[in-house]
Amino acid sequence: MSGDLVFYGFALLTVLSGFFVVASRNVVHAAFSLLFTLFGVAGLYAQLGADFLAVTQTVVYIGGILVLVIFAVMMTRIPRGDAPRRGLDRAVPAAILALLVFALIYMVIVGTRWPERAAGAPEATVAEIGTGLMTTFVFPFEYASLVLLAAMVGAAILIRERAPADDAADADDAAGEGEVRS
Amino acid sequence: MTVGLEHYLTVSALLFGLGLYAVLTRRNAVALLMGVELILNAANLNFVAFARFVDGGVEGHIVAAFVIVLAAAEAAVALAIVLAMFRNFGTVNVDTVNRLKR
Numbered sequence: 001m002s003g004d005l006v007f008y009g010f011a012l013l014t015v016l017s018g019f020f021v022v023a024s025r026n027v028v029h030a031a032f033s034l035l036f037t038l039f040g041v042a043g044l045y046a047q048l049g050a051d052f053l054a055v056t057q058t059v060v061y062i063g064g065i066l067v068l069v070i071f072a073v074m075m076t077r078i079p080r081g082d083a084p085r086r087g088l089d090r091a092v093p094a095a096i097l098a099l100l101v102f103a104l105i106y107m108v109i110v111g112t113r114w115p116e117r118a119a120g121a122p123e124a125t126v127a128e129i130g131t132g133l134m135t136t137f138v139f140p141f142e143y144a145s146l147v148l149l150a151a152m153v154g155a156a157i158l159i160r161e162r163a164p165a166d167d168a169a170d171a172d173d174a175a176g177e178g179e180v181r182s
Numbered sequence: 183m184t185v186g187l188e189h190y191l192t193v194s195a196l197l198f199g200l201g202l203y204a205v206l207t208r209r210n211a212v213a214l215l216m217g218v219e220l221i222l223n224a225a226n227l228n229f230v231a232f233a234r235f236v237d238g239g240v241e242g243h244i245v246a247a248f249v250i251v252l253a254a255a256e257a258a259v260a261l262a263i264v265l266a267m268f269r270n271f272g273t274v275n276v277d278t279v280n281r282l283k284r
Contacts (some may be wrong), residue, residue, distance in 0.1 A: 007185045018220055020198070022204045027213050034216050037197075041223050044190065050233040050243050053226075053250075060250050065219065065257045072212050072261040076268040094206035102199035109191045112276055116187055116235050128240040133239045136246050144251045151255035155262040 007047050014040030038062050052126045089125050189232035197224035211264045211274045215257065266283045 022094035026032040038061045045054040133141045197220050204217025226246040233242025263273055271279050 004185045007189065011189070014193060015196050015200075019198045021216055021220065022200045022207075027210055030213055032217055034219065035222065038223065038271055040199075041227060042229050044193065044227060045230055048190065048230050050230045050234070050246075052245055053230060053243050056247060056250055059190075059255055061219075065254055068257055068261055069212060069216065069219075072264055075265060076212060076274045091207050094203055097206065098199045098203035101202055104194050105195040106192065109188055109195065114236060117238055125240050125243055129243055132240055132244050136241075137248075140248060144248060148251065151259050155258045158259070158262040158266050174212065 003047070007044070010040045010043035010047065013037075014044065027073050028070075031066070031073050034064055034069070035062060038066065049123070049125070051124060052129050185220055187235040190227060190235075194224045194227040194231070197221075197227065205230070209275050209277050211267065211279075212277050214276060215260055215264075217251065218258070222249060225249065 015039055017033045017040065020031045020127035023035060024033060038057065042054045042057040042062075045051075045057055200274065201217045201220030201224060205214055206216040208217060226249050226279065229242040229246040229249070233246075254274050267279055273279065
């Protein structure tokens with residue numbers, strides 16, 4: 001079946017590029033591998049009939065988060081020779097733990113009888129998602145906007161450059177407060 | 183064998199294992215965040231796969247959309263912290279940055 005081939009193609013793309021994200025020593029290479037991983041996941045969403053999520057994944061993850069990550073990589077360049085080394089002392093236990101967790105999840109996946117329903121043909125989900133967001137999920141929807149606003153303000157405050165004059169003014173303020181209190 | 187629920191869950195489990203390994207071994211804070219993104223994507227893939235094969239509705243899709251929203255907020259704040267860290271300590275190595283103040 002051609003649909004199965006498409007699934008295996010996207011699954012292979014996702015897992016292989018995900019492996020490069022983890023294995024690459026160069027952070028820039030890892031960031032670009034992440035692009036293909038996220039794209040592969042978007043393809044899997046499309047295969048599952050989640051058309052809205054496939055587009056959202058492409059726009060938000062690839063267009064937003066990945067650009068942010070690449071900017072962060074470029075702004076935190078470490079001079080050569082100071083590159084963080086990865087010792088085997090940490091890699092081996094971590095690999096064993098990750099493999100054990102994967103084996104556990106895989107055993108659960110294979111061992112459980114999932115109550116699968118007869119898979120119908122996927123249809124457009126955008127209208128249903130919109131209705132759901134405005135009825136059942138309206139509180140989390142509004143709350144998400146609050147979280148985004150808080151994240152935006154928080155990121156802006158964290159990243160703010162402090163000018164020397166600003167520091168002097170703060171020191172004056174602190175001195176003034178001290179006088180008022182004493 | 184036709185592609186079913188187990189195939190998607192296996193891909194998701196693989197992604198989760200890779201993300202876990204990245205979070206455990208990476209010392210560069212930005213690369214560590216990439217591992218977190220892998221784990222979030224694995225969880226999202228599970229939500230959508232269960233919505234398709236077990237539930238049949240769109241609730242799983244809506245929860246996955248919320249996860250994407252929170253991942254965006256998390257990435258913005260975390261990368262701002264990483265840049266502040268780089269400005270104050272001159273490194274993004276998470277092993278050497280162990281103080282809240284300079």
